[in-house]
Amino acid sequence: MKKLILTTAALALGAGMAMADTIRLGTEGAYAPWNFVNDAGEIDGFERELGDELCKRANLECEWVKNDWDSIIPNLVSGNYDAIIAGMSITDERDEVIDFTQNYTPPDPSAYLAMSEEVDLAGGVIAAQTGTIQAGYIADSGATLVEFANPEETLAAVRSGEADAVLADKSFLAPFTEDGSGLLFVGDEVPLGGGVGMGIRESDGDLKEKFNAAIQSMKDDGSLNELITKWEVSSTF
Amino acid sequence: MHWLFYLSFFKVLLLLAITAPVALGFGFLGAMAARSHFPPLSLLGKGYIAIVRGVPDIAFFMFFVIALDQAFEWTRHKILCPEWTDPIRQGNDFIVCQAAKLPLGTAPEWVHETYGFFLAVITFSIVFGAFAANVLFGGMRAVPHAQLETAEAYGMTRRQTFWRILVPQMWVYALPGLSNLWMVLIKATPLLFLLGIEDIVYWARELGGFKNPKFTQYPHGDWRMWYFLALLVFYLGMTRISEIGLERLMRRLSHGQATSGGELLRKETTA
Amino acid sequence: MSCIQTIQDYGLRSLGIGERLLPRNDFTLCEQFTLIGSGMIWNIYFGIMALATGFFLATALALGKASTNKWLRKPAEWFIFLFRGSPLFIQFFFAYFLFLSLKQTFPFLDALTSAWLGALIVLFFNTAAYSGEIFYGALRSIPKGDIEAADAYGMTGWSRFRRIVWPTMLRLAWPAYTNEAIFLFHATTLVFFSAFPVWQQRGDALYYAGYFADKTFNPFIPYPILAFYFILLTLVVIWGFGVVNKRLNRHLPVAKRTKMKLRLNLAR
Numbered sequence: 001m002k003k004l005i006l007t008t009a010a011l012a013l014g015a016g017m018a019m020a021d022t023i024r025l026g027t028e029g030a031y032a033p034w035n036f037v038n039d040a041g042e043i044d045g046f047e048r049e050l051g052d053e054l055c056k057r058a059n060l061e062c063e064w065v066k067n068d069w070d071s072i073i074p075n076l077v078s079g080n081y082d083a084i085i086a087g088m089s090i091t092d093e094r095d096e097v098i099d100f101t102q103n104y105t106p107p108d109p110s111a112y113l114a115m116s117e118e119v120d121l122a123g124g125v126i127a128a129q130t131g132t133i134q135a136g137y138i139a140d141s142g143a144t145l146v147e148f149a150n151p152e153e154t155l156a157a158v159r160s161g162e163a164d165a166v167l168a169d170k171s172f173l174a175p176f177t178e179d180g181s182g183l184l185f186v187g188d189e190v191p192l193g194g195g196v197g198m199g200i201r202e203s204d205g206d207l208k209e210k211f212n213a214a215i216q217s218m219k220d221d222g223s224l225n226e227l228i229t230k231w232e233v234s235s236t237f
Numbered sequence: 238m239h240w241l242f243y244l245s246f247f248k249v250l251l252l253l254a255i256t257a258p259v260a261l262g263f264g265f266l267g268a269m270a271a272r273s274h275f276p277p278l279s280l281l282g283k284g285y286i287a288i289v290r291g292v293p294d295i296a297f298f299m300f301f302v303i304a305l306d307q308a309f310e311w312t313r314h315k316i317l318c319p320e321w322t323d324p325i326r327q328g329n330d331f332i333v334c335q336a337a338k339l340p341l342g343t344a345p346e347w348v349h350e351t352y353g354f355f356l357a358v359i360t361f362s363i364v365f366g367a368f369a370a371n372v373l374f375g376g377m378r379a380v381p382h383a384q385l386e387t388a389e390a391y392g393m394t395r396r397q398t399f400w401r402i403l404v405p406q407m408w409v410y411a412l413p414g415l416s417n418l419w420m421v422l423i424k425a426t427p428l429l430f431l432l433g434i435e436d437i438v439y440w441a442r443e444l445g446g447f448k449n450p451k452f453t454q455y456p457h458g459d460w461r462m463w464y465f466l467a468l469l470v471f472y473l474g475m476t477r478i479s480e481i482g483l484e485r486l487m488r489r490l491s492h493g494q495a496t497s498g499g500e501l502l503r504k505e506t507t508a
Numbered sequence: 509m510s511c512i513q514t515i516q517d518y519g520l521r522s523l524g525i526g527e528r529l530l531p532r533n534d535f536t537l538c539e540q541f542t543l544i545g546s547g548m549i550w551n552i553y554f555g556i557m558a559l560a561t562g563f564f565l566a567t568a569l570a571l572g573k574a575s576t577n578k579w580l581r582k583p584a585e586w587f588i589f590l591f592r593g594s595p596l597f598i599q600f601f602f603a604y605f606l607f608l609s610l611k612q613t614f615p616f617l618d619a620l621t622s623a624w625l626g627a628l629i630v631l632f633f634n635t636a637a638y639s640g641e642i643f644y645g646a647l648r649s650i651p652k653g654d655i656e657a658a659d660a661y662g663m664t665g666w667s668r669f670r671r672i673v674w675p676t677m678l679r680l681a682w683p684a685y686t687n688e689a690i691f692l693f694h695a696t697t698l699v700f701f702s703a704f705p706v707w708q709q710r711g712d713a714l715y716y717a718g719y720f721a722d723k724t725f726n727p728f729i730p731y732p733i734l735a736f737y738f739i740l741l742t743l744v745v746i747w748g749f750g751v752v753n754k755r756l757n758r759h760l761p762v763a764k765r766t767k768m769k770l771r772l773n774l775a776r
Contacts, residue, residue, distance in 0.1 A: 010521050015302070030443065030615055032452045033452065036452055036454065037443065038453070041240075041241050041452055045452075046450075063346060065346075065349070066435070067433065068431075068433065068716070069432070070721075070722065071433070071727070073304070073725045074303055074725055074726070075303065076309055077329045077330050077331060078303050078306065078331045079310070079330075079331055079333065079338065080306070093532075093533065093723060094725075097329045097725040098329070098725075103539070127705070128605065129272065129719070130706070130722075131719070131722040136532075137710075139529060139530070139709060140529065144707065145707070145708055145709060146369045146705045146706065146708075146710055147705060147706040147709070148705050149701070149702065150442070152442070152447060152459070152461075153410075153705070155447065156459060160608050160612065160721075161612070162608070162621065162705070176447075201330045201332075202327070202329065202330055203327045203330045203332055204330075215599065221617075288735075288738075288739060290690070291690075291735075291738055291739035291741075291742035291743070292694075292734075292735040292738050292739060293693075293694035293695075293697045293714075293738055294694065295698065295701060295714060296697065296714065296717070296731050296734045296735050296738065297731075297735070298730070299717075299727055299729035299731045300720070300721075300728055300731040303727065304728065329725065329726070390648075421691075422594070424594070424595040424596070425595070426595070427595045427597040427598065428597070438597070441514075459624050462602075462605055465598055465601050465602065467601070468598055470592050470597055472593060472594045472595055472598065473589070473590070473593045473594055476589070476592070476593035476594075477589075477593070502650070
């Protein structure tokens with residue numbers, strides 16, 4: 001009996017090995033233009049195209065998985081998917097828990113968005129999404145931080161006057177300056193984080209190397225810059 | 238894309254339909270354990286009821302799904318890969334062999350989604366099972382003691398008394414509590430998105446949220462208000478239907494019971 | 509840094525007293541216990557205030573629903589149905605939208621969008637509806653003999669209500685009302701979670717638990733701490749309501765008192 005179990009285990013293991021090239025990519029799906037759900041209900045955006053291309057170059061079969069932002073790292077370390085590709089800035093505290101590939105966008109500035117030029121960014125009320133690097137930055141800066149559960153509500157707060165301004169990735173905010181509701185960028189840009197990279201489990205060195213190589217090759221032949229320009233997510237390399 | 242929104246209503250209904258009996262099962266086991274004359278078992282039953290009832294369901298949902306998933310994979314890992322020598326916990330990482338992964342890494346996407354749904358059902362059932370256990374425990378104790386004594390006098394064993402006398406009679410006493418629990422369960426479903434299920438609240442936020450013309454053919458402003466209004470109507474409707482259904486059930490169960498409700502029914506039919 | 513120091517720095521952080529910056533790295537168990545405990549202040553505040561105010565509205569609603577006058581009965585019925593029939597989550601969402609637009613028209617209603625008042629109002633309505641239904645059920649099951657006895661003593665109107673109907677109603681409703689109180693305390697965790705923004709990182713227990721889970725990426729420590737606090741709180745609530753229950757029942761013979769207990773938790 002024991003032998004039987006062992007063989008099936010070996011079989012299952014063998015099957016796992018043969019197909020181990022299937023990699024699950026976790027993303028949030030609510031952060032246009034990085035990643036979002038399009039009209040057809042599919043994940044779309046800069047990272048969708050980038051991820052598919054990287055997988056092709058690294059010879060991996062990739063599947064997309066949506067996961068809530070709050071639990072995106074716990075689910076990675078718990079093995080529910082193999083990589084995070086969700087506009088995640090490389091920060092020290094995240095780096096303690098997971099590994100990052102090299103960045104696939106240069107450090108992207110964050111920016112303040114407000115309804116008028118004359119807001120007090122140093123001492124006013126600034127909105128941010130709970131648990132982002134921007135929230136941490138505002139808490140340190142001395143301004144009054146007001147946190148909302150999702151990015152949508154931070155913008156609603158600025159429109160309604162609850163908050164004087166919102167601090168978020170500039171590329172995320174940029175489309176809202178053009179929608180005719182009077183929102184505009186104010187103050188200086190704030191450099192935060194070390195660019196955006198893919199999050200990989202610390203024990204998964206192989207996968208990290210594969211993606212590192214793929215990102216490098218896209219950097220070298222200029223196709224990464226093309227993608228960045230196409231989706232207007234950040235400056236180019 | 239909107240069909241996903243409609244689908245999510247179906248998901249919620251499906252979850253309710255599966256969770257209710259499973260939670261009742263957990264509740265029954267919990268109540269039986271709490272009644273047990275074997276102290277560790279009774280302690281286990283009472284502990285389950287007290288602890289799970291004492292914690293807000295959100296707090297439970299925040300970590301329980303991952304814990305459950307890891308527990309399953311850990312068990313499978315121990316059984317399927319006994320020759321594996323690397324530690325499962327490496328720093329922050331939780332690593333099991335490929336064969337122990339749930340679902341298998343090679344499984345298609347729908348299996349993953351079904352598995353996620355299954356975890357949500359289990360989590361909901363454990364939480365609401367504790368409430369159900371509490372209600373059933375009360376229901377069992379509310380059955381008039383004379384009934385049990387009579388059974389004993391007829392020479393029934395404890396087991397026979399339990400299954401033939403206590404269980405059939407306890408439902409009528411437990412039903413008000415259980416129907417209340419059903420209502421609470423319906424209203425707990427907006428928290429499903431915490432368990433990683435794309436439920437109606439998730440889609441109401443996603444579809445209702447500001448849509449930039451750049452990324453969609455149907456741009457619009459902040460419409461969440463209207464989507465949530467639809468949810469409100471859905472929930473009020475569910476509540477109303479449940480109220481009517483449970484009222485009927487209560488009438489049927491009260492039939493021939495030694496309660497004031499049963500008495501009322503008797504009078505109605507004889508008058 | 510010793511734990512006492514941490515408690516001094518962060519014990520009242522949820523009210524904005526003490527250290528302004530939350531811990532950023534090397535999180536200790538002590539810090540997690542202190543901050544999550546500090547957040548409990550809000551949960552307790554919401555729970556107690558909503559219960560204390562909701563109690564009176566609940567009594568009024570129960571009387572309204574039991575009334576023979578259509579103009580009293582219908583509004584009470586609808587109020588109870590609306591708040592019992594919809595998830596608190598959605599009530600918070602609508603309330604916040606409503607308060608926001610009210611505030612824009614009437615600037616003096618400024619406080620409505622902050623959690624301490626706005627969320628309290630929603631919880632107040634919510635618990636009033638639930639308790640109202642419980643009280644209504646109890647009102648209907650007051651033994652006919654009690655009312656007849658009151659009539660025989662010549663009691664009418666207010667004095668009959670205050671001395672006979674109301675105490676009996678409370679006595680019958682108390683076990684279910686205890687349950688409602690427990691649920692209400694649990695419901696307070698939704699305040700900052702879904703609806704109201706957190707100002708200057710002054711949040712409730714769930715907010716801080718979420719903060720730590722987010723920084724340490726390990727949900728298995730902060731959330732169980734939160735659970736621990738709530739189990740404690742639940743025990744205190746059960747104990748407190750038990751004391752009142754004893755007082756409500758002190759005139760009854762002992763055998764009957766224990767019987768009351770059996771009915772505990774049959775209905776929310």
